[in-house]
Amino acid sequence: MTNRAEMTRRDILKSGAAVATLTLAPGVTLMTFGGSEANAARADAGKRWGLLIDANKCAADCSACVTACKTENGWGNDGGEHSGPETESAWIRKVTLRDKHTGRQVSAPVMCQHCESPPCVDVCPTGASMQRVDGIVLVDKHICIGCRYCMMACPFKARSFVHSDVPEQSVNAPRGKGVVESCTLCVHRVDRGRIPACVEACEASGNSAILFGDLKDPESPISRALKQYSSIALRADLELNPGVRYQNL
Amino acid sequence: MRLILAFLVLLGLSLPLHADDHEGLPAVPKATGEPHPEGNEYWRKNHMTLLLHDRDLTLREGEREDIRASLESCFDCHTVKDEAGEAVTIEDERHFCRVCHDYAAVKPDCFTCHRSTPSDNVANRLMATPEEPNSIAAYLERLKALEADESEASQ
Numbered sequence: 180m181t182n183r184a185e186m187t188r189r190d191i192l193k194s195g196a197a198v199a200t201l202t203l204a205p206g207v208t209l210m211t212f213g214g215s216e217a218n219a220a221r222a223d224a225g226k227r228w229g230l231l232i233d234a235n236k237c238a239a240d241c242s243a244c245v246t247a248c249k250t251e252n253g254w255g256n257d258g259g260e261h262s263g264p265e266t267e268s269a270w271i272r273k274v275t276l277r278d279k280h281t282g283r284q285v286s287a288p289v290m291c292q293h294c295e296s297p298p299c300v301d302v303c304p305t306g307a308s309m310q311r312v313d314g315i316v317l318v319d320k321h322i323c324i325g326c327r328y329c330m331m332a333c334p335f336k337a338r339s340f341v342h343s344d345v346p347e348q349s350v351n352a353p354r355g356k357g358v359v360e361s362c363t364l365c366v367h368r369v370d371r372g373r374i375p376a377c378v379e380a381c382e383a384s385g386n387s388a389i390l391f392g393d394l395k396d397p398e399s400p401i402s403r404a405l406k407q408y409s410s411i412a413l414r415a416d417l418e419l420n421p422g423v424r425y426q427n428l
Numbered sequence: 429m430r431l432i433l434a435f436l437v438l439l440g441l442s443l444p445l446h447a448d449d450h451e452g453l454p455a456v457p458k459a460t461g462e463p464h465p466e467g468n469e470y471w472r473k474n475h476m477t478l479l480l481h482d483r484d485l486t487l488r489e490g491e492r493e494d495i496r497a498s499l500e501s502c503f504d505c506h507t508v509k510d511e512a513g514e515a516v517t518i519e520d521e522r523h524f525c526r527v528c529h530d531y532a533a534v535k536p537d538c539f540t541c542h543r544s545t546p547s548d549n550v551a552n553r554l555m556a557t558p559e560e561p562n563s564i565a566a567y568l569e570r571l572k573a574l575e576a577d578e579s580e581a582s583q
């Protein structure tokens with residue numbers, strides 16, 4: 180084990196991120212952080228995680244993804260004096276669409292779309308709403324002040340505010356009263372090489388309506404499916420370039 | 429005033445602690461596991477800085493392997509059990525964090541969002557191996573097999 184007491188501030192910085200040092204002039208150095216090979220376990224700027232949801236495969240009466248998300252991340256059962264359908268957290272919802280003219284009905288899960296240009300990040304006054312280098316959009320609850328601007332800015336109703344005390348949370352997802360939360364794309368799993376809980380549950384349900392993968396890798400199954408078949412981004416007119424895409428909606 | 433008080437506490441804590449010869453000082457609950465290589469005094473003074481540094485690494489950079497200061501691992505060793513043998517939560521004044529924090533009158537706000545007891549949910553604690561069915565590697569293999577089946581069927 181390294182002894183952190185003996186590390187200088189500089190060493191700790193280094194241990195935190197790959198640092199390249201460039202001497203500009205005597206006494207003036209430029210340090211750059213990052214680099215994807217340097218630390219494979221880090222969020223990788225060479226990747227962008229995304230989902231492709233096929234509404235034709237999504238069964239109307241199935242909500243395995245929602246249940247799995249609740250279990251994994253510990254939301255959906257907060258109770259407390261402010262509890263109710265309007266205040267309850269919803270990281271992922273099943274949405275049913277009906278075409279007025281044809282009567283065709285489809286159903287699909289909607290969660291944070293992990294926008295490439297996320298309005299929630301734009302409006303956040305504290306920097307708590309943030310985007311990782313691999314495209315995953317998160318709330319840094321350590322600095323969120325609970326102003327809920329991001330909830331207003333999100334076109335997809337993807338964010339929730341926690342209204343009640345949450346005792347003894349899941350280790351997977353720290354969450355508590357007074358801050359905003361949303362789908363993390365199961366970042367705690369993805370960072371350790373696992374697929375998100377909803378993807379796992381959807382596959383186990385036999386529907387396999389959610390495809391997970393790296394949008395930046397042209398050979399990944401998700402990229403090839405997007406190239407081959409037509410798909411849409413929700414509210415494509417807003418040009419947010421979400422990481423979550425839909426087929427047959 | 430708070431600073432002076434905190435300083436006095438640290439001074440107090442750095443002395444060997446025995447409830448009887450240091451009347452009134454908090455009796456730090458005994459830990460299990462390997463001792464910190466830096467020594468307890470260092471952690472008493474710096475735990476907040478280390479936690480602050482490593483939380484940003486975890487949340488913002490996605491570092492999961494080389495993290496030393498995480499509440500989850502604190503409670504691997506620093507847990508106080510009640511009479512029934514259950515780990516006490518932050519609601520209980522015997523909780524590891526509360527013993528000193530109550531004494532110093534400094535309220536940690538970690539536990540609004542973080543659990544204050546060890547968790548038996550360890551499924552995501554280690555890096556996935558390709559053998560695990562829910563690993564990305566195994567998932568991609570399944571997709572590949574599916575695709576091969578489909579292309580065979582269409583021929």
Ligand code: SF4
Pocket residue numbers: 290291292293294297298299300316332333334335336337338361
């Ligand atoms: S879907 Fe909403 S919460 Fe998610 S990144 Fe886009 S704007 Fe932000």
Ligand code: SF4
Pocket residue numbers: 302303304305306307308318319322323324325326327328329330358359
């Ligand atoms: S609620 Fe939190 S994350 Fe959302 S805009 Fe306000 S400070 Fe940012």
